[in-house]
Each structure stands twice: as structure tokens, then as C-alpha cells.
Amino acid sequence: MKSALAIAAALVLGACKQASEPTPASEVLAKSRALAAQLCACKDKACATPLLADWNEMSKLLHGATFTEEQVEGLTTEDTRVERCMAALAK
Numbered sequence: 001m002k003s004a005l006a007i008a009a010a011l012v013l014g015a016c017k018q019a020s021e022p023t024p025a026s027e028v029l030a031k032s033r034a035l036a037a038q039l040c041a042c043k044d045k046a047c048a049t050p051l052l053a054d055w056n057e058m059s060k061l062l063h064g065a066t067f068t069e070e071q072v073e074g075l076t077t078e079d080t081r082v083e084r085c086m087a088a089l090a091k
Contacts, residue, residue, distance in 0.1 A: 025065045031058055032078040040085040048089055055082055 035055055042048040067075070 025067045025071045028061045029071050029074045036078040036081045039082055045089050
């Protein structure tokens with residue numbers, strides 16, 4: 001799981017040129033919202049574990065994308081949401 005700080009760092013690194021086209025920021029934000037909703041719907045770790053792996057893979061899409069301030073806020077919100085849901089499952 002990436003923290004808000006890691007997301008901010010990824011955004012800074014996103015300014016670097018890459019050989020391939022990054023996934024559009026709006027697509028990443030939509031995927032993060034959908035995946036966070038699925039993960040937070042889990043009632044146990046067995047459900048959440050594969051979704052968390054997907055979350056971590058999805059976070060790789062952050063590299064190289066350009067985000068608006070609104071998208072950064074949205075991604076940070078979803079990251080916080082996932083962290084809270086995972087913490088609740090750990091109890």
C-alpha cells in the first residue's frame with residue numbers, strides 16, 4: 001500500500017520522461033476508486049489479500065502520469081480509504 005507521501009513522490013517522479021505512454025490519470029483514478037470500494041467491501045483478510053496485490057500493481061500506473069490537483073486529492077483519498085479498511089481488517 002502506498003502512503004500519501006509515496007503517492008506525492010510518485011507524482012514528482014512522474015515528471016521524468018518514459019519510453020512508453022503512461023496510463024491516463026483519469027483512468028488510474030477511476031480504477032483506484034473501484035478497487036478501493038471492492039477492497040473495503042471485504043469482511044476478512046482472505047478477500048482483501050488478492051485485492052491488495054491488485055492495488056499495489058495499480059499504484060505502479062502512477063509513474064509517468066500527469067495529474068491535476070483534483071486527481072491527486074482523489075488518489076490520496078482512495079489511498080487513505082484503503083489504509084483504513086486494511087487496518088480495520090487487521091483488528
